[in-house]
Amino acid sequence: MTIPTKTPTQLNSPPVPVQAKLAAAWTSFMFLYIYVDFFNLYKPGVVDGILNGLVWKFDVSSTLLTMMLASVAIPALMVTLSMTLPARGNRAANLVMASLLIPYSVFNAAGATWEWAFFYVLSIGIEVLLLAFILRSAWTWPRIPAVLARPATTDLRQDVRQ
Numbered sequence: 001m002t003i004p005t006k007t008p009t010q011l012n013s014p015p016v017p018v019q020a021k022l023a024a025a026w027t028s029f030m031f032l033y034i035y036v037d038f039f040n041l042y043k044p045g046v047v048d049g050i051l052n053g054l055v056w057k058f059d060v061s062s063t064l065l066t067m068m069l070a071s072v073a074i075p076a077l078m079v080t081l082s083m084t085l086p087a088r089g090n091r092a093a094n095l096v097m098a099s100l101l102i103p104y105s106v107f108n109a110a111g112a113t114w115e116w117a118f119f120y121v122l123s124i125g126i127e128v129l130l131l132a133f134i135l136r137s138a139w140t141w142p143r144i145p146a147v148l149a150r151p152a153t154t155d156l157r158q159d160v161r162q
Helices: 018-040 046-051 062-084 087-107 114-139 151-161
Strands: none
Touching (some): 018 087, 062 087
16 A cells, blocks of 8 residues: 655745835835834933924924825835836836935934934835835836837838839
C-alpha cells in the first residue's frame, strides 16, 4: 500500500499593476504621516502648546490649519489619482508629488531634540523610503514599444494613390 504524497506547489505571484503599487504606497505614506503626527502629541509640552495656540512655535490660524490639511490631502488624493489617471499623467503626477514631499518630510525634523532623534529618523526614514519607492515605480513605468509600419503597408498606400 502506498501513501499518497502531495507534490509541493509554488505560490503564484501574478504581476501587480503599477497603479495598484502606487496607490498602496501612497496609502501607506498617508497612514504613516498621520500616525507620526498623532504620536507627536505624546511628547511633553506639545498638547500644552496647542492649547495655548502654538504648533511648532507657529500661531494656530486658519492659514496654518489649511496648510496642514493640504499636506495630508496630497497623499489622500494621490491614492485616487494613481488608480484613475491615464499612464502619462499618472507617471508625471507621481514623480512631481513624491519629489516635492521628500524635502517636506525631511523638514519635519526641524527643531527636533536629540532625545527624540530616533523617533524622527525612523519616521522620516520610512516616509522617504516610501516616496523613493513611488519615484522608482513611476520612473520605471513599463512602456509598450511603438508599432512601426511595415514596408508592405507603405507599398499599399502608394498603390492606392496612383
